[in-house]
Amino acid sequence: MADQAPAAQRRWRASCPNCGAPVEFASAASSTAVCGFCRSTLVRDGDVLERIGQSAEIFEDYSPLQLGATGRFAGSGFAVVGRVQRGSELGNWNEWHLLFDAGDTPRVAWLSEDNGQFVLSLEAPLTEAPPADPQVGLPLTLGGQRWQVAAVVEAAVRAAEGELPRVPRTGRVVELRNERDEVGSLEYREDGPPVWSIGRGVQLADLALQGLRSTAEGESVAEAKFKGRSIACPSCGSPLEPKLSQTRSMVCAQCHAVVDLPEGDAKALGFTAQSPENPPLIPLGRTGTLAIDGEKAQAWQVVGYQERCDIPEDAEDEQSFWREYLLFNRLAGFAFLVDTQEGWSLVRTLTGAPSTQRGSATWQSRAYAERWTYQAKNTYVLGEFYWPVRLDDRVRVTDYASRDGQYLLSREQQGPEVTWSAGRTLPAADVQKAFGLSAPAATFSRDASAFKNSGGKLLVYIVVGLFLMVILGTLLRACSSDDCQQYKNSFGENSNEYRQCRTRSSGSGVYIPSGGSYGGYSSGGGSHK
Structure with missing residues (x-):
């Protein structure tokens, strides 16, 4: 049954050498564990446990998973037996160690968070030497497959709990993606060869999960409140209480400063001041029911909002502005509701990577044509974000669209990471209905270019x-x-x-009276770029 832990080949229990508490190993693939009482990092050598260090406290986050949860994947049951919390300049994430039903050979499996989505991967042997210096955005052949390098980061170990296949270490991690919607991960280690794993995106709702964290009575999944931490705003001193402890950036509700959040309960790292702007059309905290392409309708809560613009390469180029709402669902992760002068769209980040040719891309057998390539930046933000949000950070964007214009692809590159997202257009009336908005249609469909950025563009235009x-x-x-x-x-x-x-x-022999019109001239009706 999915609600029962898989049968272990042989459970092994010993006492923690530091505090004496019982430490149990359910997986033969596990060689290390973190004592749940004293946080000692323990290594198993035969029937002996050795203490090699101390693990930091796990910081609470929005994840619905927890140790002891069970589920099924590809016909086999599994149990969540360990967790590593990692972090880098791109944000923080969890890697959950899974124990599958006993088989001939123990499998090391992980359920990881990936840009607001979830990836289930299995470790595999790597018979070839990986490249010494992979470059972000370039192709790579590894394990007999063609990949695109999506990220190269120094991944720190924030904390760990439960049993793990090896002692977690800080080190370089290379993330690969391909057009088959697969994710490859290379973890370079000083104490051994690189660890290679291959996985693909999954929906938690499809894993028949049992034993998840419970929500408060009367709250829906998307509206559940999670224990957060309180930090003083470095700009005005008001308390900041992020609902998602994984949040790396948030906006102070009092002074509208964009604050960089630290780990744990330390002081805020810094802030960027911004002036109050027009409120978003969809208020923060509002929940709406939307169906992402190919999935059933789910409840999504607005947790973040950002206004963005492109950066014209020429002074004569017209500048475009648009708005993005960050949506959150406890089991489905994150999605983006995008409002541009061309209309609305609902998109999610991809776990794979489309194949690209000159001026075109292909994803899941659908062809896309390149529309624009440009630099973009944030001009105003509200709410919380699972990645570090900073005003004026430059991102290189390439947008694609299907022939009928209904399906969209976007590639963004910033620093050590390339992110792909995909979605489709959405009628404004559907957005109004989903979030129960009463704004007039003309206001709801307003031109995004009317929004000013942090430099006061609207005032300049006036x-x-x-x-x-x-x-x-x-x-x-x-x-x-x-x-x-x-x-x-x-x-x-x-x-x-x-x-x-x-x-x-x-200039003629004809008397011309002043006033009137000539040649049908009027002040409007001409071309507009």
């Missing part, structure tokens, strides 16, 4: 527009003014001197 109106008015008055006014004032409107001056000014 000033420039007023200036142009003044210049235009002056020109119109000049065009409609009478160049023969002095003759009119001296000799009168019916004098020969005034009439002759008007004839000379017109």
Whole structure:
């Protein structure tokens, strides 16, 4: 049954050499454990436990998983027996060690968090030497397969618990992805050869999980509140209480500063001031029911909001602005609801990577054509984010669309990571209905370019527009003014001197009265880039 732990080949129990508490090994593949009482890191050598260090305290996070939870994958049952919390400049994540049903050969399996999604992977032998210096964004052949290098990071060990196949170490981790929606991971270790694993994205709802963390009574899965930590805002001193302890950046509700959050209960790392902007159309904390392509409708909660813009390469290029809402579901992870001047779309990050050719991409047998490549930056943010959000950080973006324009792909590269996301367009009426919004349709479908960025672009546009109106008015008055006014004032409107001056000014023998229109000219209707 899925709600029962898999039968171990042989359970082994011993006392912690530091505190005497019982430590049990359920998997023959496990060689190390963390004592649940004194946090000692223990290594198993035959029937002897040796203490080699101390593990930090596990910091609470939003994950619904916990030690002892059970589930099924590919027809086999498994139990969650250990966890490693890792972190890098890209954020923090959990790697859960899984014990599958007893078989001929113990399998080392992991259920890991991946850019708001989940990946289940199995360790595998690697018969070839991996490259010494993989480069982000470039192709790579390993294990007989073609991959794209998605990230190269120094992954620190924040904490660990339960039983693990080896002592977790800080070191370089290379993440690979391919068009088959697979994720490859290379963990370089100083105490041995690199550890190689291959996996693919999974939905927690499809794993028949039992024994998950329970939500508070009366709360839905998406609205469950999680124990957070309180940190003083370094800008104004107001308390910051992130709901997701994995949160790396959040915005102070009092002064709107963007604050970099530390691990644990330490002081905030720093902040970036930003001026209050127009409120988002969908309030933070609002829950709506949406169906991501190919999945059933689920409840999604708005936990973050950001306004972004492209960075024109030429002064004459038109600048575009758009808005992104970060959505959260306890079992499904994260998704993005994107509002642009072209309409709404619902997208998620991919665990795999599309195949690309010059000017095109292919993902899951669907062809996409490249639309634009540009640099983008954040201009305003609210709420919480599972990655470090900073204003004015540059990201290289390439957007693709299917022939009918309904399906979208996007590639973003920043520093040591390449991230792909995919989704499809969404009618504004569906968004209104999902989140129970009462805003007028005209407001709800407003042009995203009307939003200013942190540099006050909207104010600049207004000033420039007023200036142009003044210049235009002056020109119109000049065009409609009478160049023969002095003759009119001296000799009168019916004098020969005034009439002759008007004839000379017109360039013909025809008298042209002032005012009126010419050639169907109007102030609108021209082209607009």
